[in-house]
Structures are given as C-alpha cells and as structure tokens.
Amino acid sequence: MLKKASLSVFALLLSFTLFLPETHAAPPGTPSKSTAQTQLNALTVKTEGSMTGYSRDLFPHWISQGSGCDTRQVVLKRDADYYSGTCPVTSGKWYSYYDGVTFYDPSDLDIDHVVPLAEAWRSGASSWTTDKREDFANDLSGPQLIAVSASTNRSKGDQDPSTWQPPRAGAACGYSKWWISTKYKWGLSLQSSEKTALQSMLNSCSY
Template identity: 85%
Template structure:
C-alpha cells in the first residue's frame, strides 16, 4: 500500500511539472488554481475602452531599482539560471517559458509585461495617475514581468489570451494564472472573450 501511495505521489508531481512554471524565468507569484479561479470570478467583465490618448511613455518603465540596475536588469538576473555581469548583465543562461528555448545572450530576451501596457490602458489604466502606471509597468512583486524570447514577446504584442497564448502547451496554465493575478491585483477589467479563453487555460491546470 505504501509503495502504491509513493508511486501515486511521484506520478502526481510529474504531472504537475507539465503545468507549473519552470524553476527559472518566472514571476515571483503563481497562485493556486483555486485562488486563480476565485480571482477570475471576481473580475469585472466589460467591453474594452478606446486607445485614445495611449502612449507607452505614459507607463514609465525600466526605471532605476538602485545599485545601477533598472527593472529590466533586475528581471534578467532574477530569471537567469546563471549570469555574468551585474548591470548590465552581459551573458548567462535563460529558459524562455513561453516557447521552451534556452538563450545565452541577454539581447535575445525581452522583459514581457504579462498584461501588456496597451491592454492595461484599455482595461482601466487610462484613468490612472502616471505614478500608478509606472508602478504597474515595473511591478517586481507580482506576476507581471518575465524574461522571454524577444520573438515570442513580439509575436504576442498587446494581445490578450483570446487571440494569443504561449506556443508551448505546458506554459498556458502558468500564463493564465499570472494574467488573472495581475488583473486582479491592479483591479483591471476583462472582456467576455478574454474570460472564456482564460477559463479554458485555467481548466488545464492540475492544481
């Protein structure tokens, strides 16, 4: 009986690994499936606002984080398996969670805003102060920033999960959790198609 229980636990852990973020290149907050479901249920569903007045400059990003480092450099160091150089980071090893590719040159990486700045603008950030938008764009304590391949980030652009999801199947659970967590933390709305897509992705999570 004990042996069967141990085998079950091992199988369960292995199945979790298909849906959990890698040990590296992930934001610091990944809620449980139950927490994410509660957060998703609590989000306001409404049509997106207009892009009138939007500019990336209204979200000051990659600000100084002290010690000569800006937000980009902090995330590069946080998400690296290993790295050389302080700020700037000059080389290292990074696993791109979205597409499962490993990189050694930091110039091949983008720091993705899980919820893109333009998406945030359409979802409520247009009414924020510049200070609020700066805090959102440089949020190191939540689920909002991750180092990924430049190609995957640029493929995503400002799309929400109804039109773009990570190409690596095993990344969808974590991505949905991070998206939901970010929108919940920052009290951003979502549209109906976005919620449907997120629910489908969340259903793929083991826990």
C-alpha cells in the same frame, strides 16, 4: 536483506531524480489554481475602452531599481539559471517559458509585461495617474514581468489570451495564472472572450 532493499530504493529514487524536468525561475506571486479561479470569478467583465490618448510614455518603465540596475536588469538576474555581470548583465542562461527555448545572450530576450501596457490602458489604466502606471509597468512584486524570447514577446504584442497564447502548450497554465493575478491585483477589467480563454487555460492546471 534490509541493506539490499535500501540500496534498491535509493537507486529508484536516483533514477527518478535524473529524469525530473529541469526547473527554472518563475515570476513571484504565482497563485494556486483555486486562488486564480476565485480571482477570475471576481474580475469585472466589460467591453474594452478605446486606445484614444494611449502612449507607452504614459507608463514609464525600466526605471532605476538602485545599485545601477533598472527593472529590466533586475528581471534578467531574477529569471536566469545563472548569469555574468551585474548591471548590465552580460551573459547567462535563460529558459524562455513561452516557447521552451534556452538563451545565453541577454540581447535575445525581452522583458514581457504579462498584461501588456496597451491592454491595461483599455482595461482601466487610462484613468490612472502616471505614478500608478509607472508602478504597474515596473511591478516586481507580482507575476507581471518575465524574461522571454524577443520573438514570442513581439508576436504577442498587445493581444489578450483570446487572440494570443504562448506557443508552448505547457505554458498555458502559468500564463493564465499570471494574467489573472495581475488583473486582479491592479483592478483591471476583462472582456468576455478573454475570460472564456482564461478559463480554458486555467482548466489545464493540475493545481
């Protein structure tokens, strides 16, 4: 009787496992809901600065990370379910978190700055040194960089969450945590409409 019960439990666990959603790599440093809420509450709310003087060249990005890899290649390898090639990565499998589409060709992917460079400029980075802006643009230690479909990255442009959010409904939670964490880490401000949108997205998180 015990043996039959054990087999039934095993079968139940196996069937449950088979229907679990597929897991995929995510940027490092994703905070919990409670931590993200604390960070959001601590951010300074103010009117955004102007774009005067802005240039992407002031944020040197995709710099060398050693072993022939630049930042883009490191993120491609980190976010892949699997990949071929070293640097450059030549093929693999990537799940685009923003829109839920799977890709096998790295040329179909962009490395998104979760907080866009122009948004950072308007939120305080205009006063940074070029070295600090370079560190921000190549930040591999936090959730600022993620491999996503080129189409979603380009539709986002330099918008904040008050005017653009990932098209996949289930992406709102993670995206809000990454945005909040990045702004908190780098001491960037946010505007009122941006905070309202982030709070709504964060409320969708279960943990």
